[in-house]
Amino acid sequence: MPSEPLSKKRIVTAAIGLIEREGADAISMRRIAAELGVGVMSLYNHVPNKDALLSEVAEAVLSEIEFTDDPGADWTERVRIQARAFRQIAHHYPRSTMLVVSRQLHSNAGLLPVERALATLRSAGFDGPEAVKVLRMFIAFIVGSLLREVGVTPSFAPLPARMRAERVDAALFPTVASLAPLLDSCDPEEEFDFGVELLIQAMAVHRKRAPGAPDALSGAAAPSPERLS
Amino acid sequence: MPSEPLSKKRIVTAAIGLIEREGADAISMRRIAAELGVGVMSLYNHVPNKDALLSEVAEAVLSEIEFTDDPGADWTERVRIQARAFRQIAHHYPRSTMLVVSRQLHSNAGLLPVERALATLRSAGFDGPEAVKVLRMFIAFIVGSLLREVGVTPSFAPLPARMRAERVDAALFPTVASLAPLLDSCDPEEEFDFGVELLIQAMAVHRKRAPGAPDALSGAAAPSPERLS
DNA sequence: CAGACATACGTACGGTGTACGTCCCCCTGG
DNA sequence: CCAGGGGGACGTACACCGTACGTATGTCTG
Numbered sequence: 292m293p294s295e296p297l298s299k300k301r302i303v304t305a306a307i308g309l310i311e312r313e314g315a316d317a318i319s320m321r322r323i324a325a326e327l328g329v330g331v332m333s334l335y336n337h338v339p340n341k342d343a344l345l346s347e348v349a350e351a352v353l354s355e356i357e358f359t360d361d362p363g364a365d366w367t368e369r370v371r372i373q374a375r376a377f378r379q380i381a382h383h384y385p386r387s388t389m390l391v392v393s394r395q396l397h398s399n400a401g402l403l404p405v406e407r408a409l410a411t412l413r414s415a416g417f418d419g420p421e422a423v424k425v426l427r428m429f430i431a432f433i434v435g436s437l438l439r440e441v442g443v444t445p446s447f448a449p450l451p452a453r454m455r456a457e458r459v460d461a462a463l464f465p466t467v468a469s470l471a472p473l474l475d476s477c478d479p480e481e482e483f484d485f486g487v488e489l490l491i492q493a494m495a496v497h498r499k500r501a502p503g504a505p506d507a508l509s510g511a512a513a514p515s516p517e518r519l520s
Numbered sequence: 521m522p523s524e525p526l527s528k529k530r531i532v533t534a535a536i537g538l539i540e541r542e543g544a545d546a547i548s549m550r551r552i553a554a555e556l557g558v559g560v561m562s563l564y565n566h567v568p569n570k571d572a573l574l575s576e577v578a579e580a581v582l583s584e585i586e587f588t589d590d591p592g593a594d595w596t597e598r599v600r601i602q603a604r605a606f607r608q609i610a611h612h613y614p615r616s617t618m619l620v621v622s623r624q625l626h627s628n629a630g631l632l633p634v635e636r637a638l639a640t641l642r643s644a645g646f647d648g649p650e651a652v653k654v655l656r657m658f659i660a661f662i663v664g665s666l667l668r669e670v671g672v673t674p675s676f677a678p679l680p681a682r683m684r685a686e687r688v689d690a691a692l693f694p695t696v697a698s699l700a701p702l703l704d705s706c707d708p709e710e711e712f713d714f715g716v717e718l719l720i721q722a723m724a725v726h727r728k729r730a731p732g733a734p735d736a737l738s739g740a741a742a743p744s745p746e747r748l749s
Numbered sequence: 750c751a752g753a754c755a756t757a758c759g760t761a762c763g764g765t766g767t768a769c770g771t772c773c774c775c776c777t778g779g
Numbered sequence: 780c781c782a783g784g785g786g787g788a789c790g791t792a793c794a795c796c797g798t799a800c801g802t803a804t805g806t807c808t809g
Binding site for chain 1 (some may be wrong): 624653667706719
């Protein structure tokens, strides 16, 4: 009574579910097989090995990003939206996100966000090298941010890590001690948006005026400072 | 003939050597024990479990950062130096760096860089909340950058990944295809410095003028634009 | 010298990824 | 209609993993 013929997609879906439910460490071929009510070795008919499976998981997560890109919108707004799209899936698949950021993908799934971002930057007036460098920096920021955000909640922990204020030696680390309350509390979304805005502003300042570039963006190139927190 | 009495430090050192030589995946308690010419279970007299050992490795790597902080120097230069210090150890222990960035540390070893950075930012005129937010963003950028840099060289591979230019479908990803040469080649150091400079400039622009803040920094607050690449 | 304690170590158990061989079903050529 | 072949499901087996537990051996203390 084969409920469904068992495919790579079904395996990947089961893997994602298992990871989100029990954590990335709990994943094993045997667990996945049990999840699907299937023998262990049957998995290897659809996936060459565990590492490849994890890459498939990462790609599947990445490909669920929803880009509602409006080419007519302000380029700063488009960048904002794309950055938030990343953060959104990281929130939707917190445990699996670690896989996405900690392994570099060579497939096309990871290329679509790159295409969107580069197109946006090019249309904003950045030349090729500028667009690539700016994008790399933006990705580095996003990856680093998400790593901390999802890493800080290994099990979506409601009690983050309120041990700093009393543990730090005020003599050794005076500045840290004096700022302990700020370091303890953390609004991830606000922090993320702060970084995005700061980067957008930096990009706007740095962007070279291409001679024939559309000029309608000049207003957007210098966003009002009060946007920053 | 016990050459040396076997201590936590010796175990951690052996672990780091093994990781750097054979990769982070190749590490196991049995390998480490063999490396030290010792029984497996002897390790557990000095380390509670493998995870704790990996944390010790991360801390050991982190604590080798050399801060040559000159409190009299320009704050932008101090930020630059601290950022490069991170990158330097990432280059010195490329495989172990993955451990540092992928696990958050609760000890004091990771607190010293934070103390230095916060102190620098405070002395530069940033108030508490600003300093914390800016630092978090800077760390996110550094972590993301190093993750890509060391991840792109799983075994210090001399041939990185020259498969993009011919693999990408120009119809699906026109921008990526047109920029393929730029995306293929990558000077990590230049990219890193570019990001650091962009962030420093953004910080300088964003920083609020504290009423009684020292004004001698005003020149540094607006670095010459040509510093940016 | 007796005892206590820390350390090194061997054995054993449950779990892991996966190579290999076997079975069975379905699909096709005659 | 049947023979055969190919692919997917599966069991077994192996090498390796982390580590709980019991044991031996030193060294220091009373």
